[in-house]
Amino acid sequence: MLAYWIIQPDEILPNGQKLAIFNVYPNTAIIKANSTFKFEVTFRPVKVAFYFFQLLQLFMVKYNSKMVNKKIEEALNKNQDKTNKSFISLPSERVNYSLVSEELMPPMSLYIRCSGNSFKIGSQPFIPIIDISPSNKVFFPSCKSGESVYQTIEIINRVDTPTYFKFLPEMTKTFRVFHPCGIVEGKSFSIIIFEFCPTEAKLYNSTISCQLNQNASNQLHFYLAGFCSEPELVLQNEGKIVFPPSYIGVYSRQKFRIQNISRVLSEYRVKVPEKYQDSLFFEPKNGTLRPNEAIYLECIFIPLKKKRFLVKVPVAVYDLEDPAQSLIGIHQPGSGNEEQLAQTSNRIKNQIEYFIEVEGSGTEGSLSVSPQVIDFGTVKVKFKEKLSAVVENISNCLFYVEFSLKPIEDTEGPIKEEDALNSFIKNCFKLDFESALIPANSKVEVGIIFSPTEKREFSLNLECLATERPIPGVTTKLQRKLISQKTTILVKGNGKYPMLKIVDIRNDTISVATLWESFHINKINQELVQDLDENEQKFIQSDSLTYEQITELLKSLKTFEWNFGYLPKKAKILPRNIIVTIKNIGETALD
16 A cells, blocks of 8 residues: 655745644655554644644555556645645645546545644643533433434633643543544634444443643533433233124224334334235334334234134334434544445344234124014105114124115016116115124114105015125235125015095085086096196195296196186175085095
8 A cells, every 4th residue: 555644734934935833754655565654743833832733634545656656746746736825724625536546546545633732841821711502411312222323512712812622532432522632713613523322222321521721620521411222112902902703704993002112213014924914904014103102003803714813913123224323424434435335224223023912713693683574654755754673693703794775576666677776776765874893792773764756666675794894995815705694674665645535525505416517526536646747746846946937837737627606796695615525545644
């Protein structure tokens, strides 16, 4: 390897000459493989009673006699020209990249800190007056073992004279300081970075002392505290989920709580064994948990066989790399090379495994329904009637039941097409609900509303089908037919219009036959027994019609003339009273 130093002059003499306070001899050297080389550092102050501080940079490249000498000469010449033009003080600006080429390996860079003072023996150094912002108590955010977190403080120099500081080493090496020494110019400040890099999960406390102006009596003390944590979960009910026995193919849901009680960001993954992936589901099955965050998982269990299930589901918990902490920066010495970048990206996650124990069983049972026949009787068209049926689960398992109304084959009526008939039935019959979960040894009441839309007699079957319960949004690999159980209830109903008939008409002076003919009773009775035409049906819904629409409908309705005969126009003539007797000849009450 070829090593060479880049030295920047720190002082300009009155004659204009630039002078480096610290220097290294020799400036360049060839270091053979598996050998060492000693450089000498000199200190030549140009001011009396003053502090000096400088970073010296060392570059090393692979030695090749054919090209390195020329490259080094060019690099030093460029650096010398650059230093003659301007004074550069920042370490980051001193890095010389001129050696990077296609022929040479990129240089390795190191630096050392040099400090010194020119106070005479027995002289009084500067008295430091330092403020710390925000405080000398530094608390680090929680992290995991092997991870580093950082905090910064500000050292403020309140006087005009510079102050030299040096941090004493921390014995446990859990806390580190960047930069460990330096100069704070007068009326200026310096940023100090503390690093917390724990190796095991526990609480850490330490004190770091900072010596000012190389005087043991002038010290600052910093109290550092940090907590190292590993991923840790608390599972509800000690990780046990117990499902009641259920009918084969019927799924059940339960909420299950998990909480991250650690102080670090964690990731969890629920791994259902492959054997039970058609029977057991968790949502969400993976995710992240912030410190002290709790979430609820939804556990879905569907037994596919008649047996008892006891499933242990592993839950893997990993620590997550904080994106802010994974950045490579100047505060991690030696960072930036490919090897360290690969180690950061391929970091092995700490894994802790927990188990969720799911217990349930699949079984068969029986249902009973009552009554066996539901008869609505005669219900007026456009009116409603409600009756109920009771479905009872007389077994010790959970049932999922679906209800549906289906016509009997010999149902009377003009509608023969199956789809049209089913649609017509849905318009006339309404169920409170079409599916239900019935727990063991319990019952559920299903309300049926019958509202005929036209004159018709109904005879239907209410099917109660106990079968597998489909899981919304979840598809299983199961292809076989699951066991199902079906019971039926006969539902009858008759929709009719109210029926009215005039049976008698009388007067003291006119005969019944004359009145019957004069009032057109036979024609009226014939019209009353006819079904309503389209205009008459519209007239029934007159509440929703406008005045103009009602007027038009009245013109289309049939009218009959009632002839009361002749009365002389004389005083004290009594009015002619006609008594009409009407009869409800239908099966429903009417107004």
